[in-house]
Amino acid sequence: MTNKTTSLLVRALLEMSEAHSSKVIRGNTKRANIRNMGSFGALAARRASLPLYSATSISIPSRSFSFINLAAPISTRRMEYTECRTLGFTPEQMYDVVASVDQYQHFVPWCKKSRVFKGQNGDMRAALVIGFPPIVESYTSEVTVVPNHQVRAVCTDGSLFSHLETLWRFAPGAKDSPGSCKVDFCVSFEFRSLVHSQLASVFFDEVVKQMVSAFESRAATLYRSQQDVLLRRRST
Structure with missing residues (x-):
């Protein structure tokens, strides 16, 4: 087998x-060692299945994808992706979407299963299964949160990653854009095997590039009606 x-x-x-x-x-x-992407154009076709929604036209992405330690063997190469955007949802709303790890299987790209286990001391572990053919793997992460401000997940067990850490931060948007928030997203990862590292250059970078948009679409699904009511109130 x-x-x-x-x-x-x-x-x-x-x-x-x-x-x-x-x-x-x-x-x-x-291919450059560092790629900076400030436009959605190159990704629009790939994200056709992820309709975007924003209560206000203020979503301004700032993205970067860095390949770290390029002189190191490819099997130990660590990669990092960062993105900063202003979205038309409150910090509390975006925090709730990101912190609901058990719901990831319903909207996060390539997430097949997601379960959350909470300990008596309030700690939280997430068991996830991801699949992008021909890879289907499971891993466990420890999740720590600062309510309405931050969600951090660190992989602690799995055969796919030797390192995986994601960090989300949320802050209120500009004063002239009430109901918005600034979202900072960062993920760093390193695969255990040479084959997985090679496949990552084709698949996994596309996965992480879609992450923020997937969570924005999820927020739209959950809070669209609330945002529509708020917009109507502002216009009257």
Whole structure:
């Protein structure tokens, strides 16, 4: 079974590497060590299944994707992605969406299952299953929160990651935009195996790029009616 799984991973890796190389040659582009993305254009087609909603037209993304320790062997390469956006929801609303880890399976890209276990001392552990073919893996994270301000999750057990940490911070938006908030999102990760590291360059970077938009869409689903009422009150 292990040999069969490894064979599938290697075959998928070779196919994706060839496709990626052909794309780079056709476009005559070079991948930079650090990529800064301030536009949704390149991702619009990929996010067609994630309708965006904002009560006010103030969503201004600022993103960066950094590959750290490029001189190190690829099996130990750590990657980090950060994004900062202003969204048309309150800090309390966005915090509630992010802190509801047990609901991730319903809207987070490639999250297949999500369960939360709470200890007697108030600590929280999250068991997640993620899948982006040919990888389907489970892992456990310790989740700590500062209500309405911060959610932090650190992977403590799993065969896929040697390191995985996500951090969300929420703050009120500008004074002239009541009901909005500033969201800072950061994720750093490192895969255990060479094959998974190679696959990450094709899949996982796309996963994390969609994260903030997925949570914004979730907030829209939960709070759209409330925001519509607020907008109508402002216009009268």
